[in-house]
Amino acid sequence: MANTLVVVAHPDLSNSRINAAWRNAIESLPGVTVIDLYGRYPDGKIDVAAEQRLIEANDRIVLQFPMQWYNCTPLLKQWIDDVFAPGWAYGGGRAVAGKTLCIAVSTYSKASDYEKGGRYGRTLEELTSPFEVLAFRVEMLYQPGFFLSGLESLSDEELAISTEQYREFVASCGCG
Secondary structure (H helix, E strand, O other): OOOEEEEEOOOOHHHOOHHHHHHHHHOOOOOEEEEEHHHHOOOOOOOHHHHHHHHHOOOEEEEEEEOEOOEOOHHHHHHHHHHOOEOOOEOOOOOOOOOEEEEEEEOOOOHHHHOOOOOOOOOHHHHOHHHHHHHHHOOOEEOOOEEEOOHHHOOHHHHHHHHHHHHHHHHOOOOO
16 A cells, blocks of 8 residues: 655644645555645754655655645745755756656635636646746646635534545545
8 A cells, every 4th residue: 555645734723724624634554644734844944864864764745735825835845946956856866757746735715716717817837837837847647636625614424524535635536
């Protein structure tokens, strides 16, 4: 069984309804390591060597975050910039080659906003395509993301369904 590292990158996980529920649903899965990026690095000073060791110990990496301004959260962007370093991930290094990368993204806006004819004129796949390109650049395999939209009006029942789907996504190697 492949080991999976889930990097939860919510700036205020203690007040998150969705990302906290997702994290709680996967924490006890065998072979899954979950880290709270903002809890781990409240000062924004990332221990690059420690993070690289975590990645090296896992076959799959899931980046879980709420979409902010059509992108990932700032600390996750910094984590990617710092950890996927030249000489380690590319540019002579191949530490992540062959591993799988996937994303799990929550959005406040409703799903119909993320359609070609919707409010933003772009799909979530298009808006998150930099993660696919990152994977390509460092020779990782990229799998389609797990998305949940419409958080403003999400019922408890819909959240429970999404949480179970996310658990299955991570447990069944839905990301790889």
